[in-house]
Amino acid sequence: MVQEEIMRRGPWTEEEDVQLLFYVKLFGDRRWDFLAKVSGLKRTGKSCRLRWVNYLNPDLKHGKMTPQEERLVLELHSKWGNRWSRIARKIPGRTDNEIKNYWRTHMRKKAQEQRKKSSISPSSSSSSSSITHEKNERNFYDTGGLKLLQVEGEKKSSDQEQDGKSMKVYSMDEIWKDIELLEEKEEKMNKPIMGSISPLWDYSLDSLWKDFDWSSFR
DNA sequence: AAGACCTCCAACCGCGGAACG
DNA sequence: ACGTTCCGCGGTTGGAGGTCT
Numbered sequence: 001m002v003q004e005e006i007m008r009r010g011p012w013t014e015e016e017d018v019q020l021l022f023y024v025k026l027f028g029d030r031r032w033d034f035l036a037k038v039s040g041l042k043r044t045g046k047s048c049r050l051r052w053v054n055y056l057n058p059d060l061k062h063g064k065m066t067p068q069e070e071r072l073v074l075e076l077h078s079k080w081g082n083r084w085s086r087i088a089r090k091i092p093g094r095t096d097n098e099i100k101n102y103w104r105t106h107m108r109k110k111a112q113e114q115r116k117k118s119s120i121s122p123s124s125s126s127s128s129s130s131i132t133h134e135k136n137e138r139n140f141y142d143t144g145g146l147k148l149l150q151v152e153g154e155k156k157s158s159d160q161e162q163d164g165k166s167m168k169v170y171s172m173d174e175i176w177k178d179i180e181l182l183e184e185k186e187e188k189m190n191k192p193i194m195g196s197i198s199p200l201w202d203y204s205l206d207s208l209w210k211d212f213d214w215s216s217f218r
Numbered sequence: 219a220a221g222a223c224c225t226c227c228a229a230c231c232g233c234g235g236a237a238c239g
Numbered sequence: 240a241c242g243t244t245c246c247g248c249g250g251t252t253g254g255a256g257g258t259c260t
Contacts, residue, residue, distance in 0.1 A: 009229080010228095030245095049246075054227095054229080084248075086248095096249080100250085102226090102227095105225065
């Protein structure tokens with residue numbers, strides 16, 4: 001199409017954010033191509049959706065992952081593999097992108113640690129561990145493939161077997177309890193749920209949140 | 219102090235599937 | 240039934256900021 005050559009890319013400006021928020025409020029968070037057009041933003045619908053889903057959506061937490069969330073990510077990843085959106089749905093306020101990023105850096109660290117360990121104690125590299133060589137870093141990161149096949153369809157028994165083998169730390173119940181407790185605590189302390197967020201929110205957008213009637217969505 | 223290296227995260231890309239006409 | 244459009248997902252990239260040497 002003719003428009004493509006003038007489409008903006010790269011980081012979003014404050015003005016664009018405000019504009020997008022306004023039009024999402026107006027038309028809802030669907031029909032992104034339409035939204036992109038009517039808003040006058042020189043962005044693709046895809047880009048608008050991404051910005052909304054990963055940053056502007058008021059339901060998002062923007063702070064660091066809590067230890068409870070980290071544990072939950074580990075737990076769910078051991079179940080489902082790289083099904084980020086699925087995992088994200090179980091962790092309120094977190095996006096698939098965020099979890100994916102977290103996992104990537106987290107597992108890279110682990111892979112490095114493992115590599116160090118294995119180079120210190122070269123115990124005839126017990127074949128199945130896919131961690132020892134540089135090339136295998138991806139394999140380590142990209143876990144879950146096999147498990148995923150097994151788990152597809154929510155087979156509880158095999159899940160538990162797998163978890164027990166690999167990294168069983170906390171039961172899901174414990175994790176959920178932890179999260180609930182934490183949230184309760186936060187509420188009591190009157191801490192904002194959206195912990196540390198960009199200064200951008202402090203002014204222009206802040207007033208938008210207040211003025212917007214989010215309940216009108218859906 | 220400054221350059222190299224690392225970490226984190228926002229954003230993009232390509233693809234597959236669902237929805238629609 | 241089929242082609243087109245839209246949406247959502249997973250993988251990847253690039254840059255900013257922090258840390259190390």
